[in-house]
Structure formats: C-alpha cells, structure tokens
Amino acid sequence: MGNNILITGAAGYIGGSVLANFISRTSGPIKAAQISAAVRSEEQAQKLSKLGVNVIQVDLVDETAVKEAVLRNEIDIVVHTASAIDGRIPSHLIKALGQRRKVSGEETYFIHSSITTLFSEEGGWPYGQVRDTDTVFEKEKEIGGPHPVRQTNILVTEQAKAHGVTSFNIVVPHVYGRGSGEWRKLSVSIPAYVRTSMAHKIVYKFDKDGHPPAAHISDLIELYALLVEKILQKERIPSGEEGYYFAMAHRTPWWAAMDRIAQSLHARGLVAESKPSIWPSDKMAADYLGFPVLYVRAMGTSSGDLVPVNAYRLGWKPKWDEEQFLASIDDEVQAVLELDTVKATIFDLLTSADK
Template sequence: MGQNVLITGAAGYIGGSVLAEFVSRTSGSIPTAKINAAVRSEDQVQSLSGLGVNVIQLDLSEEADVLETILRNDIDIVLLASDAKALTGSQSSVTTLFSEEGGWIYGEVRDTDSIFEKEKELGESHPVRQTNIVVVEEASRQGVASYNLAIPTVSDGRGSGECRKLSVSIPQYVRTSIKHKTVYRFDKDGVSSSATLVGGKSQCTNTNQSPPAAHISDLTALYALLVEKIIQQEPFPSGKNGYYFAMAHRAPWWDVMDGIAKSLHARGLVDEDRVQVWQSDKMAAEYLGFPELYVRAMGTSTGELVPVNANRLGWEPKWDKERFLESIDDEVQAVLELDTVKATVFDALKTPSA
C-alpha cells in the first residue's frame, strides 16, 4: 500500500526541486506514494496545481493547523524542506553548524559520530542546533523515526520547482556585487589550522577545508533515496544516529568569488574583475542582508566534515568541485534570468539589532 508523503516548503528552492524530482519518477517506490505539497500562499497553490499532487496552503507556525493537516491527510512521511524546522521523515539542517565558525569545538566530525550528544553539550544557542535537538527528542517521544539532512550553505544549480529556482548564498553575492559594482570576499578562504606532533614538538599546519557544497540535482537525489528506503521499510540509521551530511564536494570561496568577478566584469556589471576584501563582518552583513552573528560562518565556514551515512545508502553525487567551479558563469546567468524572489531563509535568524 502506498504511503502519504508531505513536502513542506514545496514552493521553495529545495522543497520545490524535491517535489519536481518526486513527480518525475516513473519507477521505484515513490510513484506508489501520494504526494502532498505544503505552501504558504494561494498564488503558490495555483502554481503547483497542475502537478497532480495534493497542494495544501499551510502556515507551519500554527501547530493546530499542522496537526490537523497531518491527521486529515493520513500523512506517513514528512519532509521538512522549508525554513521552519520531523512523524517519520527528514528535516533539513545546515553544515555550517559543524564548523568552528558555527560554534563546533570538536574538530573533525563524521555523520556517524555521536553528533546528537555533542549538540546537546553545546546547548541550544544556535536556532538550527536547537531544532536538531527538539526534532530528535520529540520524534523519540512520539515513537517515530527522524532523519537529519545537513544541507550545505553552498547549494548551487537552477532549481527544478515551479516557483523559486535560485538558492540563497551565491545569488545574494551576485546581487550584492551588481548593486555595489564590486565583488567582495572575506579575508579567509576556508583554511583551518591543525596541530601535529613532530619530533616531540607541536607543529601547526594549514589544511584546505573549504565550505561543503552540493548541486541541487544531487540534493534531490539524496532526498529521493531516503524516501525510497523509508517506503520500502529498509532499516538504516535514524534518530540520534540519523545525521546525513549532504556534502558532495567543497567550494573554495575565493575561487568562487574570482569566478563571479570575472563573469560580472565581462558583462559590464562590476567595475573590476578583481575581488576586494570586506572591511568588517558588519559591512558584509549589511551589504548581503545576512545576520551579522552568522555572516562569517556562512561566508568562510570550514568544517572538517566527513560524509559517511549518505554514501553508505548508495548516494552517488554527479557533481564535483571542478564541475562546480566551471559552472560559476552559469550561476551568474541564472540570477540575471530568474531573479524574482529576494526573500532569504536567513531572515528568521536575524536579531532585532541586525
């Protein structure tokens, strides 16, 4: 018997692309499921109405409405692909939580490590970390499985959904560069220091730990893989052990900014093809519209992340660092063609003073 799947944020970049991936499937377990898509507005309902799925207008902040929707539609699996932060299902976290800039103090981390216990030790100072903890604990109390996909801040590629087709990070750098006629970068390019013991003396070495990244097509493939295995009732790590780093490769920020500068300068949209350094984190936050508290983590995060769980499931990303860097001009062109949505999922993280 097919199961009922609810995708939240189905008009967004990731949620919409996941929905498109599911709708396009003609084999496997996903076509046997009834797909429900949660969106915020009536316009979004109309945009998705021709996909052959049950589109639901839903405010995820209204707990009673969410519960009623789940019960009325007999939902079995929930995919939290929205900026609100999982019944059996998966939620989207972010990989920056596991970087030094994101408050991670434990160094190298595999998604097979005891991450939940470490997040508990760090406390709930970060709103996404707080969500991770709440989801695992509440799912355990309710007797359902939960899975946590840590999504890279650098998610690239044109979305395949009906509404939002652009990610957040790179498009915002492109917009900001055009507005100020200059491409900026941070003074750090994702290089982390590590100490090794040589001849009885500690020596400090630098290792290239650029931010994790993944193409949108690889992300949707991972979501589909997880849901296929849930529907088929295959046993795989969940709850406290159910962390999955959706990391296909790394994205060296300075190379990315150089690519953006060359692309925009060739189009006459910035004054120089050289990249300048932000004068301060405050300047970066003001120009980009990102919360100052997290802007450095979002723009320089390193993180010694080692993805294991997703690969064990059989995830095989098609994109690597070289292919990503070669596509920067396409990323710029996508912003120029598709930039109709200026809202950012990071608005919810801004403090009143930001």
C-alpha cells in the same frame, strides 16, 4: 505502512526541486506514493496546483492547522525543507505525525533539513573532525547554546523519540545550480553575492578563505529521494540519534568562486573591477547580503572537517565535483540575471532580530 508524503517548503529552492523530482518518476516506490506539497500563499498554491499534486496551503507555525493538515491528508512521511531555524515548525509537524501514528497504527517518519556550517569551528563546533556516524547528537547537546539551528536539531531528535516518530537529519551544505521547482529556482549564497555585487558595482570577499562542503542541487535531491525510497521499502537505516546524513559531495573554494564571479560580472560590464575586494566589515557584509550578522562570517569563511559516511552507505553517488562547480560559475551568474524574481525568506526570522 502508508505512503502519503508531505513536502514542506514546496515553493522553495530545495523543496520545490524535491517535489519536481518525486513527481517526475516513472517507476519505483516514490511513483506509487501520494505526494502533497505545503505552501504558504494562495499564489504559490495556484502555481503548484498545475502539477497535479495535492497542494496544502498552511501556516506551519499554526500548530492546530498543521495537525489538521497532517491528519486530514493522512500524512505518513514529512520531508521538511521549509526552515532549519524555526523550531516551532518541526515541533508541530512531529506532534501531528505522532497523532497520525496513533490513528493509523503505522510508523510515521520525519526528514529534517539542517546545515553543515554548524559543524565547523566558526559555527561553534569544538571537536574537530566529525563523521556523521559519530555521536553527533550527543555532541550537539554538549555544545548547547543559543544557535537556533543546533537547538532545532536537538528538538527534532528528542521530540520525534517522545512521539514515536522515526527521524532523520539531512545536513545540507552549500547548494548551487538551477532548481527544478515551479516557484523559487535559485539557491541562497551565490545569488546573494551576485545580486549584491551588481547593486554596488563591486565584488567583495572575506579576508579569510573558506572551503565548506557543497553539493549541486540535483545531487542533493537524489539523496532526499534515496532516503525516502529506503523508508518506503521498509529498510533498516540509521535514524534518530544515529540518523545524521552529511550531504557533502565536494568542497567550495570561496576565494576561487569569488574570483570567477568577479570575472563573469566584469565581462558583462556589471562591476567595475575583475577582482574581488575585501569586505570592510562583517556588519557591512551582513547588511549588503541580507544575511544575519551573527552568522555571516561563519557562512563566508568556514570549512569544517566533515566526513560523510551514512549518505554514501545508502548508495548516494553525487555526479558534481569541485572542478565542475567552478566551471559553472558563469551559469550561476546568468541564472541570477534570468531567474531572480522571488525573494529568499530563509533568514527573515534572524535578520529581523538583528534590527
């Protein structure tokens, strides 16, 4: 089989960290692979080109451009981190991989990135506890509905099967820690709270606590790497309808985290009080944080009863736990003060629809 890997969102927090991890390897199957990085802008392309990888500047919403990029660069494996929301992008990539498979006669693979919030009551999950070894795909289809991430999950599995592409779905939790990529080094949730708190001189939390799944960025990236290694070694692992991988290392106690954020910012003189207040409304929370109003409450209060099985069966061994997460909050605040130079665009499609 071929071993040409394309990482989408390579200028982003997760994609950039995946790229940094892959190119830093000194041995193993990933070291022997050819790595390509997909970016949107010329500025991003110039920044990443210094890494010695094949940088592809491409509009992933342009189906013709995507097909040309995949075929011209002979891409066999796509690690898709660019968007869990816009179904057009994985659709274009999967169709292109299907064409690549016909041309090369070799298997092609698509690794999708979803989110764990979907599998909570607040995210529309009515079935209670869920293991990633359950019939997750069939249950997602039963739920249906307009949620763009769930729609994209279903699309990925169905289109991959239709085009002869082997698919996997890494279901991404709340992620924290400093990224190792060249462009965006900050996650989404905690930086948004820190940024908003500094702007308004007050830390807010929701009136309901949440304990969602979480993972440090370094642990999450090791899961992506482990999955790619298994693919390159031609190991038989769960894929397609059975290919969900819950990337849960521990849980995030949101109220405790908000307390730590308030204490850290207050100690720096950046907020007036050392304890959080309650958001007056979900609309205000969405406006201040820059999150989509339809999903902001689920993002801030959900927990879900997820049981990760597939990731650990691969051999995933996350190093960070809840205690270490809480102890790192001050560094999370400091990281925003040092590194908050690149705007997050993950919710642009949804927040524009709110307006």
